[in-house]
Amino acid sequence: MDHFEYRDRELFCDDVSVSELAERYGTPLFVYSEKTLVSNLNQILTAFAPADPIVCYSVKANGNLSICRLMGRHGAGFDVTSGGEFYRAQQAGPATAKIAFAGVGKTDAEIKHALENNVFMFDVESEQELLTIGEIAKGMGRKAPVAMRVNPDLPPKTHVKTDTSVKGVKFGLDLETVVDVAKGVVNHPGLDVVGLHMHLGSPILKVEPYKQGCAKALALIKAFRDLGHNIRYLNMGGGFGINYRKDEAKPAAAFAEVILPAVKEAGCQLVLEPGRFIVGNAAVLVSRVLYTKATGGKHYVIQDAAMNDLIRPTLYGSFHRVWPVHPAADVPLTPDVNGDPDDPSPFRAMPNCFNQDVVGPVCESGDFLAKDRPLPALKRGDLVATFSAGAYGMSMASNYNARLRAAEVLVTGGTHRLIRRRETFKDLVACEVDCLT
Numbered sequence: 001m002d003h004f005e006y007r008d009r010e011l012f013c014d015d016v017s018v019s020e021l022a023e024r025y026g027t028p029l030f031v032y033s034e035k036t037l038v039s040n041l042n043q044i045l046t047a048f049a050p051a052d053p054i055v056c057y058s059v060k061a062n063g064n065l066s067i068c069r070l071m072g073r074h075g076a077g078f079d080v081t082s083g084g085e086f087y088r089a090q091q092a093g094p095a096t097a098k099i100a101f102a103g104v105g106k107t108d109a110e111i112k113h114a115l116e117n118n119v120f121m122f123d124v125e126s127e128q129e130l131l132t133i134g135e136i137a138k139g140m141g142r143k144a145p146v147a148m149r150v151n152p153d154l155p156p157k158t159h160v161k162t163d164t165s166v167k168g169v170k171f172g173l174d175l176e177t178v179v180d181v182a183k184g185v186v187n188h189p190g191l192d193v194v195g196l197h198m199h200l201g202s203p204i205l206k207v208e209p210y211k212q213g214c215a216k217a218l219a220l221i222k223a224f225r226d227l228g229h230n231i232r233y234l235n236m237g238g239g240f241g242i243n244y245r246k247d248e249a250k251p252a253a254a255f256a257e258v259i260l261p262a263v264k265e266a267g268c269q270l271v272l273e274p275g276r277f278i279v280g281n282a283a284v285l286v287s288r289v290l291y292t293k294a295t296g297g298k299h300y301v302i303q304d305a306a307m308n309d310l311i312r313p314t315l316y317g318s319f320h321r322v323w324p325v326h327p328a329a330d331v332p333l334t335p336d337v338n339g340d341p342d343d344p345s346p347f348r349a350m351p352n353c354f355n356q357d358v359v360g361p362v363c364e365s366g367d368f369l370a371k372d373r374p375l376p377a378l379k380r381g382d383l384v385a386t387f388s389a390g391a392y393g394m395s396m397a398s399n400y401n402a403r404l405r406a407a408e409v410l411v412t413g414g415t416h417r418l419i420r421r422r423e424t425f426k427d428l429v430a431c432e433v434d435c436l437t
């Protein structure tokens with residue numbers, strides 16, 4: 001569950017009115033609920049408790065230092081995919097937090113830095129990378145802990161741009177060659193093959209792919225051990241889906257049901273790398289309506305958030321619920337959305353609503369947060385909430401059209417703290433060298 005609810009027809013985050021936050025901090029504004037963040041993490045920790053899991057929060061979903069710090073304080077490690085994310089994880093701490101490093105293109109400098117800073121494991125994605133890590137570690141008189149990331153070659157399970165376990169994607173080692181690659185590094189002086197890693201894709205709404213992935217993992221772990229590698233960890237990555245519409249997502253316990261038996265059979269410690277499941281529904285993006293207009297037979301709501309703040313709708317055709325912060329008395333309190341993501345007409349009839357496109361000021365026809373959405377009439381100055389905006393919202397935000405990136409606020413019960421200030425025009429040009437003046 002999340003902690004966003006309407007009280008007397010006004011949206012609240014925990015005990016704070018969202019419109020008060022918009023007044024105080026301006027819009028567009030990401031509003032995060034601490035209670036939601038912590039309870040989502042705890043849901044995973046509890047569901048997987050029998051495997052004594054190491055939960056590495058996936059920094060790419062949302063790398064804000066305060067959010068990472070909160071995760072660390074509540075027992076999470078970190079999953080990172082660049083030196084920059086490694087830096088964020090280190091800044092947020094605690095110093096003992098375990099940092100897993102994935103990604104197909106780790107540079108020598110990133111590898112060295114990670115080794116110098118006690119990386120928990122490298123999720124290795126190619127033979128060349130494995131040998132490079134081994135060489136660098138050997139040169140430092142170290143043995144690098146590595147998990148072989150395998151592409152388990154499963155049927156498609158999510159959006160083509162974020163499915164990482166179908167044949168032909170750039171991630172991981174092939175099922176057919178991974179054992180040979182592992183064979184080549186038995187007794188390597190710079191490598192300790194400690195685990196097997198797979199990340200299936202994101203978001204995943206069914207448990208079946210995890211079941212299939214685990215079955216393949218068990219066979220590989222046995223093969224690695226037969227070679228003499230001391231495999232201690234099974235890292236099943238992240239990918240657990242959330243309720244973007246209504247109730248399409250599975251609870252952590254449902255994934256645990258298929259993953260835990262495999263972990264037990266493997267005699268491994270479980271590592272998970274959830275991002276979206278923790279932070280996705282822990283935030284709304286609050287924006288203010290600038291104008292409305294009817295053109296070309298369509299109705300547009302032009303508000304001050306745009307694709308540079310939340311690129312998911314235009315990049316993946318993703319669905320985010322959008323609803324007024326103050327729904328009028330004659331409209332439903334929430335959009336009545338059918339939870340079936342395969343249903344092409346997800347909306348049920350809603351009184352006093354008509355189809356509208358919710359768009360931003362960016363100069364692209366692809367700049368939208370919602371298309372053909374039944375929404376009540378909105379007017380200039382109204383506040384709008386785009387839900388489930390916590391994951392891959394701010395972390396994928398840009399300055400396109402020289403727009404200032406939004407501010408972020410963390411709500412804890414009845415209090416709120418700014419966790420990222422709104423950018424300024426000076427920030428926009430801060431890195432540029434104006435050499436022709």
Ligand code: LLP
Binds near residue numbers: 060238275277312
């Ligand atoms: N571990 C690895 C190795 C990953 O590549 C990812 C996500 C995760 C963990 C975390 O996945 P999560 O639990 O958040 O689903 N921008 C896209 C999602 C890209 C996911 C990339 N990898 C979106 O907005 O849907």
